[in-house]
Amino acid sequence: MYKTCTKTLVFPLLALFLSCQAFFAGAVTISRVEPSSWWVGMKNKTLQVMVYGPNIAKSVPTCKYPGVTLKEVARTDNPNYLFIYVEIAANTKPGTVAIRFTQGNQSQTYNYQLKARTDKSGALGFNTSDVLYLITPDRFANGNPANDNWDGVNVDRSNPDARHGGDLSGVSKNLDFIKDLGFTTVWFNPVQENKMPRGSYHGYAITDFYKIDPRFGSNEEFRDLTKTMHAKGLKVVMDMIFNHCGLAHPWMTDKPAKDWINNPDIYVQTNHAKLTAMDPYAAKKERDILLDGWFVPDMPDLNQRNRHLATYLIQNSIWWIEYARIDGIRQDTHPYPDYAFMARWCKEVMVEYPNFNIVGEVWYGKPGEVAWWQHGSALNKNNSYLKTVMDFPLTFTAEKAFEKTGNERGSEASGMYQLYEVIAQDFLYENPNNILTFLDNHDTGRFNRKDDDNLDRFKQAFAFLLTTRGIPQIYYGTEILMVGAKSEGDGQIRKDYPGGWEGDKSNAFTPDGRTEKQNEAFNYLRRLLQWRKTNEAVTTGKLIHYAPHESNVYVYARVKGNKTVLVMLNASGRDQALDMDRFTDVTANFTGGRDVITGKQITPDQGKVTVPARGQYILELN
Incomplete structure (x- = not known):
């Protein structure tokens, strides 16, 4: 009976499949178009459109729209991708551009939207008058529990490395709290989609560069949030990653080109030898491993030397600026991607948005090493065009400078002298004002410690941070003395903010939910932050x-x-x-x-x- 039924069903189904395959053999199918829309009136008149679909490269695209000229149709070794380059004249009107894809006697029309640039808010950049509040969105507040779980990855707050459910709605509900504290700018750890099997709560394994992770919210929610923040006088900085993507990105199952990913066939770990990026004596092999090696097996290393990928990434950041009107970008692992590409990206963004600011994560221990990366540096013959760099040397020095050293008379070994010494080397920087200063962040151990028996260290450190040169950044939870050592794992330095979840035992968003010591620290920091806004001597x-x-x-x-x-x-x-x-x-x-x-x-x-x-x-x- 089983064999008879099998024969009876299989042959008709096979015949149906073959007839359908023959019918659709010439059909043109478009599965994905990126970016999904663009704007008229941009300074860079050239737009790349990446089109994905089965054998789409066999089709011939055409379009007729006043002011839009098809410049180039580029194909790669993968027939499922097509890269269309069009030029949009300055006087082009917004509307729908019908792009016709023809393959034999079959065709498909894609209606591409060109929008007007009606939103002139944001894109303000950030500077020494600002103080950035760094938030890990998954750990700050859960405003919408309905979006917690997705695709089999569920919230588990008992696991420090799992998703905890924080989202954009949680941030939105606490904007007045952030503003009242005295911050002017919010820097979000990555909010783009991370559809990874283990959750990737931190956001650094992107699987869709054009989509907000649904566990945080939607693209529309993010755009609405930035509008609300601007209305409240707050700026927005978005974390971006060009060095790598997530292993679950669709590119990894169907690469746009063979050279889209570095070391695609065998895993090569980066050596993290960041000095090779500037070392005049560095061996080529050492530098290649830094640039082309993967961070971890879950994060494939992107090859920005592929011209289509380079343009894709640059356009993606410009798309987010124009779409959500963000004010700044923090670029993760800045020394690891291709140098020429990163310089091109910085330059093109700043040409399009002259008031904008980009800060690069240049994780080095000495001022000269950091200064080399700053725009216009006399130390670097090839301009990086990177406006702001991160002052890790000051961070590492400050960690110990405010300790009880027991050095009563002071010397060149004292903490204060070492702090002074770092600042005294500002002659190395092209612009010492465009330096991001911080005591800790999401990748370092928290500045506050469990064994701090009083607030002496806290008060001195933040008196310094908020009055010295540069652009200060403070990590969420610092104001309530959150602690966590790097040695305990990243999840311990990215804990949930108490009161951000319904049912939390305490609510540190309110004075009654904080301890006496927490309120003392909170009020001290708030007083400093609010005062700093009013004093031009300190800010400029x-x-x-x-x-x-x-x-x-x-x-x-x-x-x-x-x-x-x-x-x-x-x-x-x-x-x-x-x-x-x-x-x-x-x-x-x-x-x-x-x-x-x-x-x-x-x-x-x-x-x-x-x-x-x-x-x-x-x-x-x-």
């Missing part, structure tokens, strides 16, 4: 500092016009009476100053000001 003024070679007290001033802020950081374990005669070139005719934290008036006593042990003054001179 000149920095003048003094070597802390005698007392382990670091003294510096921020000066603009007739406004001067004097900062005094005493890292020693005893009160220090400082002779103010040393600082007359910044104190000039000022007779005293108001401490911005306590409101107390500080006046020299017999020419001296005493700074408390492990204490600080931030004085607005008067």
Whole structure:
């Protein structure tokens, strides 16, 4: 019976399949078009459209639309991809461009939308007047539990490496909290789709560059969020990754070209030897492994030397700027992709949006190594066009600089001197103002520690961060003393914000939900952040500092016009009476100053000001 039934069913089905295959053999099928839409009036008149479908490369595309010219039709070794390059004249009107794909006697028309650039908000960039609040969206707040689970990957808050359910809605519901704290800008860890088997909560294994991960929300929700943030006076920075994609990206099952991915046939781990990017003596093999090796087996390394992929990635970032009107981009692993491509990307974005800002993750331990990557650097004969770099040397120094060193008299080994020494090397930078400063982020151990018995270290560090040069960034949860060591795993430095989930035992978004110590830290940071907004000397003024070679007290001033802020950081374990005669070139005719934290008036006593042990003054001179 079983065999008879099998024969009875199989032959008619096979005949039907073959007849259908013959019928559709000449059909033109389009499965995907990227970008799905574009805008008229862009400075770069050339648009690449990537078309995907079975044997689409065998078709011939044509279009007739006033102002739109078909420049090139490019095919690769994969017949399922077609790259169309069109030129859009400056006077082109928005509308629907009918692109006709003809293959033999079959054809298909795709209606491509050219939109008007009606939204002029955003794209403002960020600068020294801003303070960035870095959020890992999966761990901040869950505003919509309905989108928690997707495609078999479920929320599990007991697992520090699983999805926890935070989303864009959770951020939206806490915007007033962020603004009231004093932040001007929110930097989101990646929010694009990460459809990976294990969840990829961090966002760095992208599987769709043009789509917000549905567990965070939709493209429309992200665009609405940026509009709301702009209306509240907040800016938006979007994390992007050009070095790699996620292993589950559709490209990995059907590559657009053989050279789309570096080392596609055998796994080669990157050596992380970032110095080879600038080392004049580096062996080619060493540099190739840095650039072409994979970060991890789940993140294939993209080959930006493929001209179609390079244009695809550049257009993708421009698409997000224009679509959501974001204000800035933080580029992950900046030294790892092809250098010429990254320079081209930075340049093209900045030409299109002159006020925009890009900060690159250039993870190096010395100022000269970081400075090499900055736009216009005298150290680098090939301009990177990267406007802002990340001050990892300052981060690593600050981690220890505010410790109880026991060094009462100070020396070149003291924490304050080492901090001073990093700042003193700003002569290496083309523009010391375009440096992102931070004490920690989503990849480092948290600055706050479990064994901090008081807030001395916290207060000194943030007094410094928010008054020195550069653009400060603060990691979410720092204001409530969240802790986590890198050695404990990344999930421990990206914990859930208490109160962000319904049913949480405490709600740190409210004063009643915070401990006394947390409220002390929160209020201290809030006072500093809100004050910083009002003081031009700190945000745009000149920095003048003094070597802390005698007392382990670091003294510096921020000066603009007739406004001067004097900062005094005493890292020693005893009160220090400082002779103010040393600082007359910044104190000039000022007779005293108001401490911005306590409101107390500080006046020299017999020419001296005493700074408390492990204490600080931030004085607005008067």
